Amino acid sequence: MGYVESNLLNGENVIAKAKIHWAVFISAIVILIPAIVGIINKDDRLSFICFGGFIAALIHGFIVLKTNELAITNQRIIGKKGLISRETVELKYEKIESISVAQSILGRILKFGTIVVRGTGGTAVSFQFVANPVAFKNKAMEKIG
Secondary structure (H helix, E strand, O other), X not given: OOHHHHOOOOOOOEEEEOOEOHHHHHXXXXXXXXXXXXXXXXXXXXXXXXXXHXXXXXXXXXXXXXXXXXXXXXXXXXXXXXXXXXXXXEEEHHHEEEEEEEOOHHHHHHOEEEEEEEEOOOOEEEEEEEEOHXXXXXXXXXXXX
8 A cells, every 4th residue: 555545535536646657767778778888898897887877776766666656536636755755745626736747858759757736835746757747737637627
């Protein structure tokens, strides 16, 4: 049971949950390329350093994949990110000021981006590497009215 499910109120149901896109692993893939080149060229130092970076980026990707949650319920938006330090947002629809989406060129091509939820009083939380962020935002905006 995740954060969202464990924090539902009585009578509250999840309408949609954002998924984290596989693009969270792009940095690991990019770092793996010079490691492979180092192995081919028998450059042990290059391949060792790059392979270490690849492992670190891979672990980071898995942590983001497993610890970020964002959901729309019939009453509010609930989100959580982080493993050791945690950032949460639980905003009732009447307290939501805006929901915005930011996408790079690669994000538009691969259909991932960052969703920023802003509440009244300056509350703002961003969620990176969200798959189909525009569809998620539209679903939230439909619910907000």
